[in-house]
Amino acid sequence: MKPIGISLRAVCLADEPFLLSLRKLTMTGHLQNANQPTDDVEHMTRIRFHIDDARIIQCNAVDVGLLKAYRSEGCWVVLQVQVLPDHQKQGIGSEAIKTILAIAKREKVIVRLAVLKDNQARRLYERLGFVVNSETEIDYQMSCVPDQKLKMTDPISYRRATVDDILRICELGQILNAVHHQARPDIYSDATTDVARDKLHWLPNLQETDRATFVAEHAGKAVGFITVQLAIATNPILQPTVSGRIGSVAVAEEMRGRGVGTELMKLAEAWALEHGAADMRLAVWTFNQHAVDLYRELGYEVRAFEMGKRIHNSDEHLRAESR
Secondary structure, eight states: OOOSSEEEEEOOGGGHHHHHHHHHHHHHHHHHHTTOOOSHHHHHHHHHTTGGGEEEEEETTEEEEEEEEEEETTEEEEEEEEEOGGGTTSSHHHHHHHHHHHHHHHHTOEEEEEEETTOTHHHHHHHTTOEEEEEOSSEEEEEEOSSGGGOOOSOEEEEEOOGGGHHHHHHHHHHHHHHHHHHOTTTSOOOOSOGGGGHHHHHHHHHOTTEEEEEEEETTEEEEEEEEEEEEOOOTTSOOOEEEEEEEEEEOGGGTTSSHHHHHHHHHHHHHHHTTOOOEEOOOOTTOHHHHHHHHHTTOOOOOOOOOOOOOOHHHHHHHHHO
């Protein structure tokens, strides 16, 4: 039965007791089955995460649930959908998710979410058009393409890249060029239609024996890539270790939210492990929040801070100030 009068309203501080009770009622059992923490501190941490993107679900002007979703790069991400047990199986959660699907269809982007493996909500998501793209030990990563013109149902395949892929890698690399140039034009060159300009930058990742590049393909076309290399510590003041170092990850905008970046990272990690690495490392700019979020989701942690400061000639600085 389709509920009458479903609406969404912004969350306020006074809603926290309701949200805590709602989360306990709807999530505690699933979290316990997945061996995840269920204390109040952890519950409140999850409640306050992206709280500005949260909306209370109301049915006939009564608070009955929560929808939390936000616009990311190339997709909408649904973080939480919770409905009070007494109001479940009435289509409330379905109607709430449809509001996001409608927005995504207008914007011609996909919607992604994760669901714990023992949570029957997966069946609801599948009825709404979501499909499983990948999985972790505890959950399924799902996505939905509300605008079927995107033709995203074709499978995605992955393979080791060769020198023959160089121009497509250069083309996909323009995604990275644009992001980095926008934030730091003093360091990075802008994207270019002359993609062959960057061949010398990417070729070593295809030719050197201590490096590897993997590509994701969809409908016969490369839609993403990752570079990885071995780093062997030989300095006498360091322990003799071998680690894998992620260089670059790029995914075509229309393919984001389908788990492509995650699968590419897994391939890079597997290659590094096969070649003797016991640790993975990478560097990412703080302005690249999309990448930061991905790495955190995959278990990467901040271990060090690289700090910088712009310096200038004091005489030139004084002259500039006197103008």
